[in-house]
Amino acid sequence: MFDLIQEILKGDEKNNLEQFVNLLRQLEKKYLLRNEILNSFHDYCQKQENYDHLYHSSDLSKLVYFTQEIILDTESLCLVVRPQIATQQAYRLLEDFTVEAISIQELLNLRDRLVNRYHPQEGEVLKIDFQPFYDYSPVIRDPKNIGKGVAFLNRYLSSKLFDDSRQWQDALFNFLRLHRYNDAQLLINERIQTQQQLSNCVKRALILLGKYPADTAYKNFCTELQNLGFEPGWGNTAHRVQETLEMLDQLIDSPDHQVLEDFISRIPMIFRILLVSPHGWFGQEGVLGRPDTGGQVVYILDQVKGLEKQIQDNIKLSGLDVLNIEPKVIVLTRLIPNSEDTTCHQRLEKIYDTDNAWILRVPFREYNPQITQNWISRFEIWPYLETFAIDAEQELLEQLQGKPDLIVGNYSDGNLVAFLLARRMNVTQCIIAHALEKSKYLFSNLYWQDLEDKYHFSLQFTADLIAMNGANFIVSSTYQEIVGTQDSVGQYESYQSFTMPDLYHVLSGIELFSPKFNIVPPGVNEDVYFPYSRIEGRNLSDRSRLENLLFTLEDATQVFGKLADPSKRPLFSMARLDRIKNLTGLAECFGKSKELQERCNLILIAGKLKSEDSTDHEEISEIEKLYQIIDQYDLHGKIRWLGVRLSKDDSGEVYRVIGDHQGIFVQPALFEAFGLTILEAMISGLPTFATRFGGPLEIIQDQINGFYINPTDHTEMAEIILKFISKCDQNPNYWNEISQRSQERVYSNYTWKIHTNRLLSLAKIYSFWNYISKEQREELLRYTESLFHLIYKPRAKMLLEKHMHRH
Structure with missing residues (x-):
């Protein structure tokens, strides 16, 4: 990035950079984040004659695209640049438009100064730096492989077994000897005392097992295996034991990363x-x-x-x-x-x-x-x-x-x-x-x-x-939970370096390239959440009761709002009433779109109906805001707000009742780390519209088995939903196509067994x-x-x- 900045400063675009910086200095803010920077650059480019080139293909546009933050100091401007995922650099642009790289420590000092918390005369704050502890452990090189830690670790371990065979094979042998359950020894008994003995006994055991039919139960040959030094834990049939010992034999003779993973995964050590x-x-x-x-x-x-x-x-x-x-x-x-x-x-x-x-x-x-x-x-x-x-x-x-x-x-x-x-x-x-x-x-x-x-x-x-x-390994639901996207910083990535002014500076808070990170998305409970079209497992009385609750029941203790026309297509959402879940944002989007109101009813299941029943300050604020939106946009007769806590079985049936009415599920969170309700809705067969900020980007494939929405842009959000409804009008089978694809997406990737x-x-x-x-x-x-x-x-x-x- 330093070279790119130098190219701009030496070339024809220096004047544009100077003008853009002057524009930024006229703003009240001294600390600008990526969206504000992009919007300001767009405003600047629109006033220039060469708008298309400047905004879309200039070197300056590339620099702006990669810039995450701009800090405006009195005598300089600091650019925090993210040239690629999980990598950050900082540069100071001086008044004479020369540029210099600055260290993480200097950047943290600058941030402290911005909030009047920089006190060098009082000494320095504590510096936290974990990087030295990761310098001697294996790290992933390619950002694309972040979150695939165990695959990398297996390759690393198998190469060690191959390169330094004696030491590592001894370690594997000693590891196998550790395993017990209460007083029972597993895998290897005292007859095998060395790694070489283990190798010899494995080969003898394989010859022994070759004499038995594949499906012979373990109890029929366990005594012979014990005499060779092998205790229970290798398998339940002759074929299974043979497979496991063949893996071990291969690891001893010529290690392979996939064989290592398969073998270690079979060791009985977690009860x-x-x-x-x-x-x-x-x-x-x-x-x-x-x-x-x-x-x-x-x-x-x-x-x-x-x-x-x-x-x-x-x-x-x-x-x-x-x-x-x-x-x-x-x-x-x-x-x-x-x-x-x-x-x-x-x-x-x-x-x-x-x-x-x-x-x-x-x-x-x-x-x-x-x-x-x-x-x-x-x-x-x-x-x-x-x-x-x-x-x-x-x-x-x-x-x-x-x-x-x-x-x-x-x-x-x-x-x-x-x-x-x-x-x-x-x-x-x-x-x-x-x-x-x-x-x-x-x-x-x-x-x-x-x-x-x-x-x-x-x-x-x-x-x-x-x-x-301190963790041995970290499980995340998505890749971007760790390192975000090209456009946004990941949750764990935000801990790489940061300041807590007057408390400490984090120079290196986490090694994102460590193999401890692994992506393991959650599943969905298939006994509770299953397609609306599946009759087996659905209770007719529950279905009738919940249909009444969703569309017609008049009970002021549980429901706010009576639908003027219950037959309209339901727009449905279910979440806690807090700021991040943004159900009030969905209500405001609905309120701003007359066409959505004409085509749909909005049905929300969201905690409590009365602010006096809550002790949570965010929930109270959102309850009051939702009532204001309903009054402001006159949504009476068009919205149902259910202040109920559903049992798990009822929540599963609620999705299916919405499916019976060919409804739509909308998840409008300002940010969602993963999104279990998205899986629940999709497996139930509901076409799902979910926030593009966070995990849903990896669950949904846009316009294939669901749709992305920007919850901060109400106009665009309404347009995306209305476009889907129009397609359903033109092609009566379109709702079913998206419904079917959403179910397939969950069954192939998001089960608890996986x-x-x-x-x-x-x-x-x-x-x-x-x-x-x-x-x-x-x-x-x-x-x-x-x-x-x-x-x-x-x-x-x-x-x-x-x-x-x-x-």
Whole structure:
């Protein structure tokens, strides 16, 4: 990019650059983001004679396109440029229009100065830099391969096995000897003492297995294998055991990355799993739509069922059913004594439709019973998480009858607790962010002090840095969750470098090219969400009841709005009423379009109807805003707003009832990390229109099995929906075509079986990597712990003291 800037300064476009900079200096803002820069450049170019060349093909237009930020200082202008995904550079353009590259540290100082938080006379702030810890570990080179960490790691490990065969084969041999279940030794017994013996015994076992028919059950030859040194775990039939041992034989003789992945994925090492999700109301009924409680509960409960089923299948395939192994999955969450009408006060609750999966609730310590007896916002729970982890550890060991084999954290708070527990118990740890608040709240790090009383971002962002660096591996739902797109910065990418003025500077917060990142999209519960056209599984009485609720029921406690013409095509959306979900934006789009109002009814399922029934400030604000929009655009008779909490089964049937009416699902979020409701709508057969900001870009293929919308452009949004409706009018089968393609998209890419199989495979491979690289990781973990003790804990203590003074 430096060369491109120099070309502009030396050529004919220097004058254009000077004029454009002068235009920017006339603006009130000193800090411009990408959209503002692009809009300002467009305004400038429109006034020039050579508009087409300047705006579309000039060097200056290329520079503007790659510029993420412009900071206007008194004597210079700073350009923050993103020449490619996951890469950032900064340049200072001086008054005489010479240019110089500036370091990350200089850029962070400049940002501090912009908000009057730069105090060099008082000394420097703490610098956080994780980069040295990644310098000695393998990193991905090509940005396109970010998120494919395990594939890269397998290639790396297999090359090590090949290049340094003795050391790495010894490591593989010792890793195989580790595995036990309670008192039972798995895989290899004491008859095999060395890697060379293992190689010889594998070849003898393969000769032995060749004498048996492929479908011979393991119990019929287990004694002969034990005499050779092999315990249960290799397979349940002669063919399966033979396949697994052939993989091992190949790894010993000529390692291959795909064989390594297939082999490690078969090793029986995961029987007990812990999932951590402390915030919100975690329950199976009556919790959805409550503050801080939504898609993550659905996600985790479905994931639990998928994991249990997959582990059971793996146990059977491994031949371990002879040991009567019973897997166990626990969701660790917070116990809420004042649980209102939920089960969140119950210590232990069995998860429906599972054999041995449980919700374990542990209370926050009662520093102040008036606070800790109640639900606490996710922005306020930080002071309780360390003691929560300490208290939970003993209960978990008792419930699981041993340590978990894998810990999965969810959201910033759950990920921090997962880190603390994994560190205490020395267990492989995975984190799933779902959504990182830093990218949701603009300038949240720069103005953190102004927002601290409300959001406590200093604690949250520090917790994020600790968890993402401490994790063995990170699961994201989409590629852009990690590194965004060509046009936008990813959620994890936003942690690469940033300032928390007067607190710390992050020079390198996360290595985006680390193989710890893996894309594993969630699935959708196919027992609950299935096509509207499938008669089997649909209950006629439920269908009738929900049809009445959606279109005609008059009940002021549950429904606002009576439809003048219930036969119009329904535009449907279902989400929490908060700013990011943007249901008020959808209502405003509907209100601005007379044609949409003529063709459709708007039906919203969205939390509460009355602001006095809510304690969440964002929800209260959105409730009031929705009423204002309804009055402003006179939407009476055209909108139904349901303030209900649906059971899971009812939510599945609601989509299908909308499908019966050839309706449309609209997901208008300002940003969506993934979008489970999109999967639910698509598998139900609803043509789906979803935000182009975030995960939906990777779920939907635009105009093939769904449609992208820009939720900030109401006119364009209405036009895209109306264009679809017009096509349906012209071709009565068009709605069905999109409906069918949306179902196919979900079934081929987004099932829980695909997800859980991949997650367990990752856990095994990273356990192997963790075993052979333990010394390298220890330095990183100690640095990470220092952030916890020196920054997180003192700030959490300050917040706790504030809570103690609340009455």
